[in-house]
Amino acid sequence: MVQHLNHAEGVRLLLTPNRSLSWRGNVRIWLCVVAVTLIIATAMALAGAWVVVPFAGLELLALAIGVYLTSQSCQRQEVLTINNSDIRLEKGRRRKLSEWTLPVRYARLRMNPPEHPFAPPKLVLIHRDVHVSLGSFLNVEDTEALVRFLESRGLTIERKQPEPDPGLWF
Template sequence: MVEHLPCPDGLRLLLTPNHSMSWRGNLRIWLGLFAISAGIATGFSLAGAWVIMPFAGLELIALASGIYLTSRQCQRREVLTIDETDIHIEKGMRRKHSEWTLPRPYARLRLNAPPHPFAPAKLALTHRDTCVPLGQFLNIDDTAILVELLEARGVAIERKEPDPQIGLWF
């Protein structure tokens, strides 16, 4: 998602991945599936098929791990601030992990077109030997919104078409 944040002297954008549920919602889903799986495993165990219990436990551990990793990746944040002289980029999960400052007049937005129409374009802000990937988690519509906002703000855009793929699968 691309959200505008208040900024008195420029444009500030918050880039976040789309996520449909909160952590509590994911926990409720997991607890519901746990209850169903525990009931089924207990029924089979009472019928004499006790070997199902460890597999049910492994299944629930794998599901919990997947939910946790997905929820953790949905906590990524990128804050992009554009003023008259600089473009400031901050990235992190729950707190700022890294940041870059690029001179606005000389920075370029590199837009690598996707190889097929169902993928979003890959974006990166570049200046000399610095290349900062931008919004790698955005979907097609959010990527288009971000490109429009940056273009309207005067950031130069380098568009690169994908290389033709030659091989067995065209």
């Protein structure tokens, strides 16, 4: 998701992955699954199939770990600030973990071809020996919108051609 934020010195974009549910929504769904699983496991245990209960617990634990890891991954964000002289990219989750500042005049955006037809191209900000990935979690439409916006701001776009396909799928 690409959001334009107000900024006094230039343009600021907030890049985040698409999130269908908040943390509370994920927990509520997980609790519904827990309730249904407990009802079924209890019925099976009362019918004599008590071996189902530990496996139901393992299933719920695996689901909880998956929901937690996915929710943590969806909290990533990148803030791209563009002013007359610099491009600043900040990455993190709840706080800034890393930051890069590149000169607008000499920086360029490389678009590496997608791995398959439904994937977005990989974006990399480049200045001399500095290569920083940009918006790796964006979908195809958001990536295209970001590229169009950066191109309209005068950033040089390098479109790398895909490697020739030998036609073999194995």
